[in-house]
Amino acid sequence: MEKFTTHTGVGVPLRRSNVDTDQIIPAVYLKRITRTGFEDALFAAWRGDADFILNKDEYKNGSVLVAGPDFGTGSSREHAVWALKDYGFKVVIASRFADIFRGNSGKQGLLAAVVSQENIELLWKLLDAEPGKQITVSLEDRTVTCGELTVPFEIDDYVRWRLMEGLDDIGLTLQHEEDITAFEGTRAGWRPQTLPAKHLPSVHIEAARPVDA
């Protein structure tokens, strides 16, 4: 994972609350088995509308999304983070994030910065007044700067440290493999195991057929 210290890029005001992951990337795009190449899927339904913000020239190269509260709600799909990253976003700013989305972001190096709704309104005004205006996000100082305005953001200390160091979670956990093995030794014998598989007798399942409407 790339180290994240500071980023400067075009701010995109997305004046919507409750932007769920079905809006960020509709389910039809989840059938791919690769980890990259989701840029075309980002906000796919809205991008069909010529007035949608990312269809305006000033915002096409946006990399800092400034969104309304409860961003990333709904489905756990990590594809939402991949789509934002593949499009070029490095930072999403909102006053509240859904838990799973925020967790997924941290693991993929997308910074989810929590800024008060009051300050988001100020950022929106600045970005609307001067479309294409740049925003600087400093993870080191935990600040968002847009022109003369500098506002603080919140982020979990541990996530911040991992982003700044660019560390991989699995590698960190495997440093404690002995603890995992020791814990496994204490688990009760009746805890269920999927293997060997147990189930009711196998039965033929009749395939449903299309009916004429």
Add this chain to the structure above:
Amino acid sequence: MGTTLAEKLWDNHLVRKGEDGAPDLIYIDLHMCHEVTSPQAFEGLRLAGRQVRRPDLTIATEDHNTPTLDIDLPIADETSRKQVNKLRENAAEFGIRIHSLGDADQGIVHVVGPQLGLTMPGMTVVCGDSHTSTHGAFGSLAFGIGTSEVEHVLATQTLPLKPFKTMAINVNGTLPKGSTAKDIILAIIAKIGTGGGQGYVLEYRGDAIRALSMEARMTICNMSIEAGARAGIIAPDETTFDYVKGRPHAPEGADWDEAVEFWRTLVTDDDAVFDAEVDLDANDLEPFITWGTNPGQGLPLSASVPNPEDFADEAEREAAANALEYMGLTPGTPFREIPVDTVFLGSCTNGRIEDLRAAAAILKGRTKAEGVRLLVVPGSARVRLQAEAEGLDTIFKDFGAEWRNAGCSMCLGMNPDQLRPQERSASTSNRNFEGRQGKGGRTHLVSPLVAAATAVRGTLSSPDDLVDAPAALV
């Protein structure tokens, strides 16, 4: 001071306490996989040269984009077929148990786990699917994870996690006839909002919850995520033990006794303190529906389409106006006058045998409203077999419904079961997001009883609206 059930489950699975702000390392008892959120995780393992640590605590099913017709033929959609084939290849390569299309144990992952007896009290259960919260109904800590975390669990059987806050949802009183677990959870979400549960594990408590069957409890825990919560739990009791006993993977003999003894300790202590509490009176409940494009935009069926101007909060007002435009609704229209094109009965929320029985009891001997399509999709192949053994399939087919094979189907429209643009549905599923059931589709979330009555009348309806109320509800 005592501890809450969620805290006990946490402590029971603590491998290592985090130091200096690092998260705790939590052991995972059961990891379920499906075709959509796992391919990139397996790819990650392969690239790093890692193995699956505990294939014996892992299970895979095919559900999200599998067809519900012609399941014995190759999957017509090429990308769906590729994704399903990839899961089969990954399961074979890493030694993971898989229940594929056509197998009697195939079905929606959250229906399959409990029915095999793999879900039981006192566990940690994860899956790359937000509705994993379903398994919390057994008194387990169960939550959805992203693909990176899927890879993490495959490689280590643990997850680094920060403790959740706890919220008690107290539902007391007696649920009136015609109201269901679905109405309870829709009312809770409308009350606390789609962000109200963020950072919390919700523990559903009170005599109205105690009175529910296991399947009804699963419906409630299933939709915890729609309130933004990480998980929902219900303390196990005799109802839980009775449900688990005798299932294929349930403990037996002395193991059973030992397990039950442990499970009985899984309750919130009387002197424990929750970070937040919410009360709901079950006596006041009536059939609930959603009118907007998030699950928090819900009202009783007896109400009318709200006027955005009536919302005090600016963000809510804007959200309501956007939602009504998308939904094609006019403020003031009584919900009961809204005509519906498609009724979907199924999903991990309401695709279990009790849901099918409840709907069939209403549909029996009645005829479908003209022009309405009713899609009945069992949550699993076993649910389908059970329904057929009880003759429910005949009731559905006589009514004019389409009786399908198991899967997620129209809940999220990844397979061919989709709404057309502007088509309106009454759906027993869990999300009414824009385009969720098909591009431009308009979704009203409802209980199985409302779904059935709607299919009879053609407009959003409850069983009370039917001229001759069925005996089962009197």
